[in-house]
Amino acid sequence: MLNPFTIAKRLHAIGLSGIGQRNAEFVLMYNQRRFYPRVDDKLITKRLALAAGLPVPQLYAVVREEHEIDELHEKLKNREGFVVKPAHGSGGDGILVISGRRGDRYRRANGALLSREEFDHHLSNMLSGLFSLGGQPDHVLVEYLVQFDPVFDQVSYKGVPDIRIISFLGYPVMAMIRLPTRLSDGKANLHQGAIGVGIDLATGITRRGVWGRELIGEHPDTESSIVGLHIPHWDQLLLIAAQAYDLVELGYVGVDIVLDKSLGPLLLELNARPGLAIQMANGHGLLHRLRKVQALEAAGALAKQPAERVAFAKRDIATL
Amino acid sequence: MKKTQLYLLALVISLIGLGAFYYKWQVLKFPLQAQQQSEIWEVQARVEFEAKSGPNKVTLQIPRNPPGYDVIDEKFVARNYGMNIELGKRTRAVQWQLRRGRGTQALYYRATVYRDQHADFDDTEPRLAVAAQTVEPYTTARSALLEQVREKSVDSASFAGELVRRLNAANPPGEVALLLERKPTPEARAHLAKDLLADRRIAARVIHGLALVETNANAQLMPFLQVWDSESHRWDTISTDTGAETWPEDMFLWSISQKPILEVENNPRAHVEFAVQRTIDDALAVAKGRLEAKDRNLVAYSLLNLPLQTQDVYRVLLMMPIGAFLLLILRNIVGIKTFGTFMPVLVALAFRETQLLAGVTLFVTVVGLGLLVRFYLEKLRLLLVPRLTAVLILVVFLMALVSVVSNRLGIEQGLSIALFPIVIMTMTIERMSVAWEERGAAFAMSEGIGTLIVAVLAFLVMNIRWLAHLIFVFPELLLVLFALTLLIGRYSGYRISELFRFRALAEDPITPAPVAAAPRVAD
Incomplete structure (x- = not known):
């Protein structure tokens, strides 16, 4: 058992950034x-990414009004699986993953069946x-359900x-x-489990x-080791992350990418x-790494090309 | 850097605040603590009426040498009005005049009074009372009543007392009921008693007093009946409630004039409201006087000069920044999670009405019951806004239910929930139920409890008496709070909750190792 001061000191030593610091100094x-x-509205992000030639999941439909929900069922008639998400959602809230259907009902990724009525209610919410x-009225995106790369089969629960x-x-x-667990209901958000x-x-x-707050080496549902896995297309993933900056012009940003079995990385x-x-x-901690980039910024040595930035990151940031 | 600018700004602001505080404290000698032993009161009459388009004339009876009290300061607040004081024999009235008026007019008379030991009521002998001319059947009713009263009395005071008791009887006999027709108020009954006494040649008058009790924002003038005791040569005061001979210690004599307290020409709907407040203390009154001598404007622009009702509001409002600051510390430095940003402070304000225990019980009960209903509503698949409205309606019902039940059980606090923030409770219920479904019961409960804890702490802090006094007398201290808030706005250290969140990392970090080294696994 460590006392709070020792904890604070050690965390400071490894450069752990707290929420206050993240907000005040970076965000x-x-x-x-x-x-x-550009990032809060997923529809704008998608358009920007397409314009810049970055790969994104295909957009099937956008629902803006209550009455369009009915038409949606018709539009999705030929799609086996799809994902429904609020354009302004945060933290993965409200995302509905439909992996198939049974008669009139939709089957969710976790196996549960969803009646049409429940589906409509969710969309209307x-x-x-x-x-x-902030609770403003929103629109809804329906897009391609990623067929995830089998490399993760052993370490994902739905x-x-x-x-x-x-x-x-x-x-x-x-x-x-981020690996979904039984607890997270197939979602890849850490606070959901x-x-x-x-x-x-x-x-x-x-x-x-x-x-949660626990450090682990195996997936809690599948018991497979989560250590030492090779992420495929790694360089391409880093490149997408580097390009995202030019896309939205936000200096400090989290980039979420999925790996599709056939399409490769999708932003x-x-x-x-x-x-x-x-x-x-x-x-x-993040801090030492961020400071290294800030040092580049102060020296006026920020690279223009995404590829250069990736090379720098692999060479100089990774060892921190 | 921008941070230096911020530090400088915070420093300047807090210096201004502390400087003003120091000046008021050391030079003007404003008191740091409320002392309650002195008996200084602020009494206020507020006249309100709709102005007529022509000339408006207002006459208000005001105190003159009230027995047992000294008026040490008086203020007449009436913008654009001409004013003069009319002195009667033992009465005094202020007359306000306005050539052309529009809209609602509010005029104030304020007096600072303090209790001393000096003389009684006046003792000049009144003129002999003249009996009124009456017609039948009133004449008979009057003499019948007076005859009954005479049999039970020995002197003029007991006569008047008995008369008042009979007029106040719950089921008055026929002749009394006849006389009481169209006289519903104690005021009207007092005047009736006076007239009846005149029939027996007893000199009487109706006087008005104001009870000086701790912060009485809606005080009422109380009529008393006085009869002249020609033997001991003084006025005897009789309560119009009980008929007993009494003049309470804390009764402040407003006027002995027999005219109406307020007269507005051609305007029967004008009314006057009274307010009474024990002032913070005499030291403050003295300091105020000193400030006034130095600089009239400083007093004119100080909170202490606002009407009493407004001062009361500011006593509460000025504590809100304190609550918000506490919330800021708990959220940004401790890291407690709450629903909504300022929701806990608003809940804490609501606790002022109900007191703590009842407030918390009420909050938990209503939110708990509301959640149950909300879970049922979820099944009905309502749209968001109708669902919120439905919950809001139910919250109002639940609160009414709590009031009714607690009234039956004789718990008074259940009744004092008038200002309990219904909308806030509705939003709490909605967010809690959504959090419940999205993130699980534990998460929802922890945020709900966090909200409640912060609200309770904010209530406790906002209710510290000396702090409230300090902030009300020295509002410039809020500037210091403002500066601190600016500083915390750039606080980038760890939150206390983060030390627990990241504890595992502190115990077992991956040391910055060469890339090739095998990753260590902690388990």
Whole structure:
């Protein structure tokens, strides 16, 4: 049992960044408010990404009004699986993953069946803004359900694992893969019970995981080791994270990417206030890495090309 | 750097605040603590009426040498009005005049009074009373009543007392009922008694007093009946409630004039409200006087000069920043999670009405019951806004239910929930139920309990008497709070809750190792 002062001292030594520091020194300093809509509205993010030639999951439909919900069933008639999400959702709230159907009902990723009525109610809640930041009326995106890469089969419980990379001024500084668990209901958000597994930036090999406040080495549902996995397409993932900065012009941003079996990496969404648990998954604080990039900034030596930034990150940031 | 600018700004602001505080404290000698031993009161009459388009003339009876009290300061607040004081024999009235008026007019008379030991009521002999001319059947009723009273009395005081008791009887006999027709108020009954006494040549008058009790924002003038005792040569005062001979210690004589207290020409709907407040203490009154001597404007622009009702509001309002600051510390430095940003402070304000225990019980009961209903509503698949409205309606019902039940059980606190923030409770219920479904019961409970804990702490802090006094007398101290808030706005250290959240990491970090090294696994 450590006393709080020792904890604070040790955390400071490894450069752990608290929520106050993240907000005061990075989010508020590097993220201009006028660019927030680019990440807060997933529809805008998607359009920007398409314009920049970044791969994203295909958009099937957008629902803006209550009455469009009825038409949606018709539009989705030929789609076996799809994902429904609020455009302004935060923290994965409200996302509905439909993996198939049975008669008139939809089957969710966790196996539960959803009647049409329940499905409609959920969408109407999304439109009223139940899941959106600040509760304003929202619109709903329906998009391609990622067929995830089998490399993660042993370490996911239903749902889609995704990769979160923190990008600071276009430099990837820290990465983790988020694995859904039984507890997280197939969702890949840590506060809902998913596991975060730190990834070594230079090699793309997983290191260890965090589940809640607990450090772990195996997936709690499948018991497979989550350490030492090679993330496929690693360089491409880092490149997408580096390019995301040019896309939205937010200095401090969390980039969420999924790996599709056939399509490869797809940019899912961006987050202007990425969480701090990634530090636990990596067993290391963000601060030293961020300071290194800030040193470049102070020296006026920030690289223009995303590829250069990735190279710098793999060489100089990863060893911190 | 921008941070230096912030520190500088915070420093300047807190210096201004502390400087003003020091000046008021050391030079003007404003008291740091409320002392309650002195008996200084502020009494206020507020006249309100709708102005007529023509000339408006207002006459208000005001105190003159009230027995047992000294008026040490008086203020007449009436913008654009011409004013003069009319002195009667032993009465005094202020007359306000306005050539052309529009809209609602509010005029104030304020007096600072303190209790001393000096003389009694006046003792000049009144003129002999003249009996009124009456017609039948009133004449008969009057003499019948007076005859009954005479049999039970020995002198003029007991006569008047008996008369008042008979007029106040719950089931008055026929002749009394006849006389009491169209005289519903104690005021009217007092005047009736006076007239009846005149029939027996007993000189009497109706006087008005104001009870000086701790913060009485809606005080009422109370009529008393006085009869002249020609033997001992003085006025005897008789309560119009009980008929007993009494003039309470804390009764402040407003006027002995027999005219109406307030007269507004051609405007029967004008009314006057009274307020009484024990002032913070005499030291403060003295300090105020000193400030006034130095600089009239400083007093004119100080909170202490506002009407009493408004002062009461500011006593509460000025404590809100304290509650908000506490919330800021608990959220940003300790890291307690709450629903909504300022919701706990608003809940804490509501606790002021109910007191703590009853407030918490009420909050938990209503939110708990509301949650149950909300879970049922979830099954009905209502749209968001109708669902919120439904919950709000139910919350009002639940609160009414709590009031009714607690009234039956004789618990008074259940009745004092008038200002309990219904909308806030509705939003709490909604957010809690959504959090419950999305993030699980534990998460919802922890945020709910966090909200309650912060609300309770905020209530306790906002209810510290000396702090309330300090902030009300020295509002500039809030500038210091403002500066501190600015500083915390850039606080980038760990929150206390984060030390627990990241504890595992402190116990077992991955040391910055060469990339090739095998990753260590902690388990």
